[in-house]
Amino acid sequence: MNLRTLLFLAGKDLFKDLQVLVLVLLAVGSGALAIIPLNGLMEGFADNMSATTVDVSVGHVIVSPAENEPYIKQAQEVKKEIEELGGIAGVSVRLMGRATATKEGKTEPLVLRGVEPQDETRTTTITHHMVKGQFLEENDRNVIVLGSTLAQKLNVEPGEPLFILFGDEVRLRFTVKGIYSTGLRDLDSGGYVSLKQLQGILDLPNRASEIAVRLTDEKRSEDYQRRIGSDVSDITVETWRDRVAFIGSLRRNLGIIQTMAVMLSLIAAGIATSVLMYTNIQHKVRSIGILKAIGAKNRDILILYVLEGLILGVAGAAIGNILGSAICLYLSANPIQVTLGASEGTATLTSVSTIFAWNLLIAPTISAILITLLASFYPAWQAARINIIEAIWHE
Amino acid sequence: MNENLLQAEDLTKIYHRGRTQVVALRGVSLEVKTGEFLCVMGPPGAGKSTLMHLLGLLDVPTAGRIAMNGQDVLHQSQTKQADLRLRTVGFVFQSFNLLRELTALENVMLPMLILGHPAEQSRKRAEHLLEMVGLTERLQHHPGELSGGQQQRVAVARALANEPDLVLADEPTGRLDSKTGATIRELFRNLNREHHQTLVIVSHEKEWAGLTQRVIRLRDGRIVG
Numbered sequence: 304m305n306l307r308t309l310l311f312l313a314g315k316d317l318f319k320d321l322q323v324l325v326l327v328l329l330a331v332g333s334g335a336l337a338i339i340p341l342n343g344l345m346e347g348f349a350d351n352m353s354a355t356t357v358d359v360s361v362g363h364v365i366v367s368p369a370e371n372e373p374y375i376k377q378a379q380e381v382k383k384e385i386e387e388l389g390g391i392a393g394v395s396v397r398l399m400g401r402a403t404a405t406k407e408g409k410t411e412p413l414v415l416r417g418v419e420p421q422d423e424t425r426t427t428t429i430t431h432h433m434v435k436g437q438f439l440e441e442n443d444r445n446v447i448v449l450g451s452t453l454a455q456k457l458n459v460e461p462g463e464p465l466f467i468l469f470g471d472e473v474r475l476r477f478t479v480k481g482i483y484s485t486g487l488r489d490l491d492s493g494g495y496v497s498l499k500q501l502q503g504i505l506d507l508p509n510r511a512s513e514i515a516v517r518l519t520d521e522k523r524s525e526d527y528q529r530r531i532g533s534d535v536s537d538i539t540v541e542t543w544r545d546r547v548a549f550i551g552s553l554r555r556n557l558g559i560i561q562t563m564a565v566m567l568s569l570i571a572a573g574i575a576t577s578v579l580m581y582t583n584i585q586h587k588v589r590s591i592g593i594l595k596a597i598g599a600k601n602r603d604i605l606i607l608y609v610l611e612g613l614i615l616g617v618a619g620a621a622i623g624n625i626l627g628s629a630i631c632l633y634l635s636a637n638p639i640q641v642t643l644g645a646s647e648g649t650a651t652l653t654s655v656s657t658i659f660a661w662n663l664l665i666a667p668t669i670s671a672i673l674i675t676l677l678a679s680f681y682p683a684w685q686a687a688r689i690n691i692i693e694a695i696w697h698e
Numbered sequence: 699m700n701e702n703l704l705q706a707e708d709l710t711k712i713y714h715r716g717r718t719q720v721v722a723l724r725g726v727s728l729e730v731k732t733g734e735f736l737c738v739m740g741p742p743g744a745g746k747s748t749l750m751h752l753l754g755l756l757d758v759p760t761a762g763r764i765a766m767n768g769q770d771v772l773h774q775s776q777t778k779q780a781d782l783r784l785r786t787v788g789f790v791f792q793s794f795n796l797l798r799e800l801t802a803l804e805n806v807m808l809p810m811l812i813l814g815h816p817a818e819q820s821r822k823r824a825e826h827l828l829e830m831v832g833l834t835e836r837l838q839h840h841p842g843e844l845s846g847g848q849q850q851r852v853a854v855a856r857a858l859a860n861e862p863d864l865v866l867a868d869e870p871t872g873r874l875d876s877k878t879g880a881t882i883r884e885l886f887r888n889l890n891r892e893h894h895q896t897l898v899i900v901s902h903e904k905e906w907a908g909l910t911q912r913v914i915r916l917r918d919g920r921i922v923g
Contacts, residue, residue: 304811304812304814305811305814307811307817308811308812308814311811315797315799315800315804316799319798319799589795590797590798590799592795593795593796593797594797594808594812595780595783596754596756596783596789596791596795597783597784597789597808597809597812597856598780598781598783598784598785598809598812598813598860599780599784599812600776600777600780600781601776601777601780602777603812691756691757692751692756692757695756695791695793695795
């Protein structure tokens, strides 16, 4: 039987019972329908995490101490050398220090970031994430800006005092100037103070834990990594890609869970398709007998029903892709508002855009077609082996 | 041209129903010559339909031999036998056995399409055949929209689609009223007389006896006359 005749018969057969056809298409399409927005959302979530991390914390290039060195020495000189390279939007020298914050009996450990306010503002978007009060200003002393998670734990508001303990000996009174919420857990559990004050408290003059660099052209991160690395000695230079590599790992882990979910949903669709096709073929025993009686070969019957499976797979995947893409595009235009790590009262909503990309359609399409082909093969094989006499007397 | 189109020797068919054996045919031999119009008659349960199924390669005998155009067909592969059903034998069933989802025209086109003829050529021949059986006005009707007699005429047109050497008809008027049955008998007679179509009919209806050139009588799975 040639392909044209097979397609003719498959079309007649498929459209004979519209209810069954719609049911099978929905079963097949539902797999793809669910997967595409889910994948898009995860891509969007990962991209959002990357972008926030880069904008709020990492910058485009990040300079760390050389291996086995706790701090960058001559931090201001290093900063100056970087600025002289040109194409720099901001350079922020940071000193990190562990401490403990206490207020009215409540005690919380935290990592303090000592920064020059103007430099930090030029290098990151931290000031865009202020939910209460203000960020640090030049010459601020004994002033702290807290992350929303920490502020909630300490139940502190801007203008209120708290004590910061450095080691066992130094205990200083700070006033909360503002509260920020970035959605990044580590950052929201810490706080910002003046760089000079922290260097003074920790007795680490002109030392830095890291230097974040924001470029005017982020695409040149690797170029600047090379240039800074060759110009300045005793440092380690990374790009933002290296720093957000953990998101790639997160993405991979989520991908495994996601793949399992996809497989389970497609297997469910496959079983549904198989059962529907099997039932469908049971209703067509007589027709199959007639086809064989007038000269259709076993192979023709097998190909006919596998072809029907293929058509259902392609059509189901297409329907799932169209609906899934539509949902994806809708969520892309109307981002989901999520509160990542933020707490009630101090929470800022983060918009997670669902990303639509054509490559999101590949896996669900291939899977849906393969599953329906596999699901149709056994019923088709059984149909091909039907005894003609028994079939034509079948009611 | 081979004088003997069909030769059947010692055909035996035993069905197994659980532990019970039912002997439907007991060593039936017959020959059909090209252009012949043969009627196999007998009461219900005589084995007529079983004989037709074996001759039409729809079923396999327990023992015996069938040759078409001098060639042993029972030892051929299922694919080859399907090809013979497609090209050499046309079958008309008592219960019409048309595909419900296809129109009359499409049902008649189907054997030609399966054989690989172009759609347009198949359509023209199907229209011609349906005109020949008097159904020009019913080309686009589905079987459910046709009377029993009309459905049987579509089935006859379908059996003739690939210009088979032999047409086998199993009780072709069994489900029709007497008037409609008469038109179908007339159709078969014309096919033989005017188109020299070789026909083998099985029936228990005596009306066929006067139309055919030869009558074989079957009783309890044996030829009795």
